[in-house]
Amino acid sequence: MLASLSGVIKRYGRVEALRGVDLELKRGEIVGLLGPNGSGKTTLLKIIAGLLLPDRGRVEVLGAPPRKRRGKVVYLPELPYLPGWMEPPEALILLERIFLNFNEKRYRELLRVLRVPDRAVRSLSKGERGRLELATILALDADLYLLDEPLGGLDLVSRDRILRSVIAAWRQDAGFVIATHLVAEAEPLFDRVVFLGEGRVVLDAMAEELRERGKGVRDVYLEVFGDAGLPVA
Amino acid sequence: MRLEPNRGPIYLQLAREISRWVARGDLRPGDKLPSIRALAERFRVNPNTVVQVYGELERRGITYTRRGQGTFVREEVDVKGLRRALLAEAAQAFLEEVSALGLAVEEAIKTLQEVTNARQPKRGD
Numbered sequence: 001m002l003a004s005l006s007g008v009i010k011r012y013g014r015v016e017a018l019r020g021v022d023l024e025l026k027r028g029e030i031v032g033l034l035g036p037n038g039s040g041k042t043t044l045l046k047i048i049a050g051l052l053l054p055d056r057g058r059v060e061v062l063g064a065p066p067r068k069r070r071g072k073v074v075y076l077p078e079l080p081y082l083p084g085w086m087e088p089p090e091a092l093i094l095l096e097r098i099f100l101n102f103n104e105k106r107y108r109e110l111l112r113v114l115r116v117p118d119r120a121v122r123s124l125s126k127g128e129r130g131r132l133e134l135a136t137i138l139a140l141d142a143d144l145y146l147l148d149e150p151l152g153g154l155d156l157v158s159r160d161r162i163l164r165s166v167i168a169a170w171r172q173d174a175g176f177v178i179a180t181h182l183v184a185e186a187e188p189l190f191d192r193v194v195f196l197g198e199g200r201v202v203l204d205a206m207a208e209e210l211r212e213r214g215k216g217v218r219d220v221y222l223e224v225f226g227d228a229g230l231p232v233a
Numbered sequence: 234m235r236l237e238p239n240r241g242p243i244y245l246q247l248a249r250e251i252s253r254w255v256a257r258g259d260l261r262p263g264d265k266l267p268s269i270r271a272l273a274e275r276f277r278v279n280p281n282t283v284v285q286v287y288g289e290l291e292r293r294g295i296t297y298t299r300r301g302q303g304t305f306v307r308e309e310v311d312v313k314g315l316r317r318a319l320l321a322e323a324a325q326a327f328l329e330e331v332s333a334l335g336l337a338v339e340e341a342i343k344t345l346q347e348v349t350n351a352r353q354p355k356r357g358d
Binding site for chain 2: 028030163167168170184187188190191208211214215216217218
């Protein structure tokens with residue numbers, strides 16, 4: 001068991017972002033975290049990463065509170081996080097200082113495979129920037145990788161490279177959770193899909209089991225969220 | 234080859250595709266299949282899915298796995314039989330469509346012949 005949540009509640013003032021979430025994450029799994037905007041996906045990922053504390057309930061990563069497992073669980077934010085003036089080699093220096101488990105060799109390999117230009121972040125296209133930031137996260141030797149909308153707003157080729165890089169980074173002993181709106185495109189990557197609706201887990205199922213009933217994850221998503229959901233690619 | 238998530242489990246679709254490779258000789262008896270990771274990256278699917286694919290192929294007697302060395306096409310695999318079996322599956326799907334259109338088999342065979350003729354390059358003219 002990589003991580004487990006039980007009865008997790010999180011409020012922002014009067015708004016309940018998470019209303020009692022139970023979840024288990026196992027080694028070797030790639031989990032798709034799907035749901036409309038505002039359903040609590042980012043809040044959930046941040047709680048697993050130890051960046052937020054739940055108001056109620058328990059969350060554990062490798063048997064301990066997430067904050068005790070810094071470095072074992074890593075989070076890639078949705079919004080760009082690297083400063084505009086930084087260039088990929090400088091990002092390397094920064095990240096090496098922050099993270100003990102930063103793998104320089106893998107970082108360089110990822111930059112190469114993802115074709116990230118050697119220029120300052122501010123001069124990169126959205127896709128190039130997204131690929132660079134993914135490289136910084138996949139270069140870490142972590143157990144649990146939490147990716148928050150890694151494909152959002154990026155061009156087709158960037159999205160393709162990112163999905164392939166996640167597959168290349170997959171290990172038997174690691175886990176991935178990918179929050180995304182691009183359900184149809186990312187679908188074949190998922191072992192399991194967790195649908196989050198208004199702060200609750202609405203569905204938690206193995207992807208191939210859904211397909212055995214002749215429905216793709218995209219079809220089930222539309223059934224579950226129907227008109228309330230955002231346009232799904 | 235496109236994977237259709239709403240046409241049943243992905244691992245079965247991929248297993249059929251690999252079977253086609255063997256049926257048409259792109260993979261020969263004794264040949265080594267791509268590593269699980271390589272196939273997963275190529276088709277952009279979860280590596281666990283590929284594990285299931287190779288398991289299915291082994292179950293069908295098309296491949297075998299040697300620990301630490303990889304997955305190989307069986308030497309004694311019946312390529313002709315495999316080709317016939319895959320074609321029979323395709324025929325089944327075709328006939329289901331025919332039936333769904335409320336047509337008889339004779340009509341289907343006629344149409345098959347017409348389409349085949351249309352595909353031949355014209356001679357003379």
